[in-house]
Amino acid sequence: MSSPTAERAKRADAQRNIAAILEAARDCLIEDPDANVGEIAKRAGVGRVTLYGHFSSRAELVDAVFARTLEDSDHALDAVDLSGDPRAALDRLIASSWHIVDQFRSLLAAAQRSMPPERIRTTHERPLRRISSLIARGRDEGSFRADLPVDWMVALFHSVVHTAANEVSAGRLTEDDAPGVISATLQAAFAPTSHG
Amino acid sequence: MSSPTAERAKRADAQRNIAAILEAARDCLIEDPDANVGEIAKRAGVGRVTLYGHFSSRAELVDAVFARTLEDSDHALDAVDLSGDPRAALDRLIASSWHIVDQFRSLLAAAQRSMPPERIRTTHERPLRRISSLIARGRDEGSFRADLPVDWMVALFHSVVHTAANEVSAGRLTEDDAPGVISATLQAAFAPTSHG
DNA sequence: GCAAAGCCGAACATCTATGTTCGAGTTGAT
DNA sequence: ATCAACTCGAACATAGATGTTCGGCTTTGC
Numbered sequence: 001m002s003s004p005t006a007e008r009a010k011r012a013d014a015q016r017n018i019a020a021i022l023e024a025a026r027d028c029l030i031e032d033p034d035a036n037v038g039e040i041a042k043r044a045g046v047g048r049v050t051l052y053g054h055f056s057s058r059a060e061l062v063d064a065v066f067a068r069t070l071e072d073s074d075h076a077l078d079a080v081d082l083s084g085d086p087r088a089a090l091d092r093l094i095a096s097s098w099h100i101v102d103q104f105r106s107l108l109a110a111a112q113r114s115m116p117p118e119r120i121r122t123t124h125e126r127p128l129r130r131i132s133s134l135i136a137r138g139r140d141e142g143s144f145r146a147d148l149p150v151d152w153m154v155a156l157f158h159s160v161v162h163t164a165a166n167e168v169s170a171g172r173l174t175e176d177d178a179p180g181v182i183s184a185t186l187q188a189a190f191a192p193t194s195h196g
Numbered sequence: 197m198s199s200p201t202a203e204r205a206k207r208a209d210a211q212r213n214i215a216a217i218l219e220a221a222r223d224c225l226i227e228d229p230d231a232n233v234g235e236i237a238k239r240a241g242v243g244r245v246t247l248y249g250h251f252s253s254r255a256e257l258v259d260a261v262f263a264r265t266l267e268d269s270d271h272a273l274d275a276v277d278l279s280g281d282p283r284a285a286l287d288r289l290i291a292s293s294w295h296i297v298d299q300f301r302s303l304l305a306a307a308q309r310s311m312p313p314e315r316i317r318t319t320h321e322r323p324l325r326r327i328s329s330l331i332a333r334g335r336d337e338g339s340f341r342a343d344l345p346v347d348w349m350v351a352l353f354h355s356v357v358h359t360a361a362n363e364v365s366a367g368r369l370t371e372d373d374a375p376g377v378i379s380a381t382l383q384a385a386f387a388p389t390s391h392g
Numbered sequence: 393g394c395a396a397a398g399c400c401g402a403a404c405a406t407c408t409a410t411g412t413t414c415g416a417g418t419t420g421a422t
Numbered sequence: 423a424t425c426a427a428c429t430c431g432a433a434c435a436t437a438g439a440t441g442t443t444c445g446g447c448t449t450t451g452c
Contacts, residue, residue: 117366145384147380148377148380148381149368149369149377151363151368151369152363152368152369152377152381155359155362155363155368156356156359156381158359159355159356159358159359160352160355162355163351163352163354163355166351167347167348167351170313170317172345172347172348172351173345173347173348181344181345181348184343184344185344185348185352185385188341188384188385188387188389189381189384189385191384193384
């Protein structure tokens with residue numbers, strides 16, 4: 001049951017505390033990307049020392065929260081149907097991604113302050129591949145333009161969703177309007193060029 | 197010659213030092229948005245105390261550098277001809293803005309860490325109006341789509357140029373390719389919808 | 393040439409956050 | 423029931439950065 005290298009299973013209270021810490025850290029970092037360890041521990045209902053017992057540094061905690069959030073988000077996107085007309089699939093992906101990005105964009109800011117860019121990239125890998133393959137298929141089928149690098153189109157997707165989130169939080173865009181605006185923008189940017 | 201409230205003109209060496217500090221701060225903050233006051237003073241060839249003699253806090257210095265950079269950039273954009281076909285004008289504006297954004301995007305990061313968002317916004321006001329009025333004219337003339345808010349299109353302009361800069365620094369885009377990619381993207385996103 | 397304005401480095405005072413240590417108390421697995 | 427695992431708060435040790443004070447030296451303006 002236990003491989004040689006396996007660490008002994010944590011005790012139940014420890015597991016509960018770890019879960020509470022991760023949840024509290026997520027909440028705190030969303031409110032303030034610079035939230036300190038003390039605040040996080042307090043919100044988790046745990047002593048600072050206990051927190052350090054489970055995460056040996058703030059950076060490690062941020063990394064854990066970030067990785068777990070990306071994992072959760074990726075899992076949530078499993079529910080999105082990406083088959084059929086690529087244009088329709090893109091709209092569905094936008095509708096789902098929009099909420100996720102809006103919710104967690106502060107978390108990204110926190111991650112960028114304490115994690116190397118390359119680590120952030122690898123953490124994004126799975127959800128990124130999702131978009132990437134949809135775009136690739138759309139190009140193959142002639143639904144999307146093929147005169148721009150796929151990587152660029154992926155970056156653009158991210159960027160536009162992100163920008164919409166910023167505009168909403170700046171009060172220049174309604175939360176209800178956002179998905180439509182994003183879609184109108186990306187569909188136009190992704191459409192094949194008429195005379196190219 | 198001197199109004200009652202006018203401060204006495206600074207001595208020549210003081211003026212030189214202030215200029216050196218601003219230049220050094222710009223360079224340092226571009227390399228590292230978190231550069232500290234000591235490094236900046238050292239690069240300016242000036243004591244830390246002297247720096248504090250001219251800028252009472254780090255935040256004030258960052259603000260000064262940022263404001264001055266935006267001013268300079270705005271002035272540089274005066275050379276761009278925004279008349280004639282809005283599509284062509286957009287391309288010219290992209291070509292010029294691209295270098296500026298690429299050069300100073302780290303500075304923006306520095307500003308965002310120490311200035312209130314609203315102050316950042318007002319500092320951007322002039323260059324922003326430039327884009328805004330070009331877009332408005334393009335819409336009036338039927339060259340650009342009118343089914344999206346002007347504010348959104350302005351944000352998109354910023355966002356796309358910014359994203360291109362990031363892609364270049366990540367090595368996924370060539371500096372030479374960037375302007376073309378930006379243009380292809382924005383022209384498509386701004387074009388009037390064929391059947392709307 | 394002289395006073396004022398400016399410069400300098402070094403040391404000091406805070407402040408804030410991270411991470412650690414201690415000793416004593418709880419809780420959970422078996 | 424027992425023992426290890428876990429938790430707790432408080433205090434401590436670092437570390438880095440900001441901003442200030444001091445006394446003496448240099449430059450500039452007139």
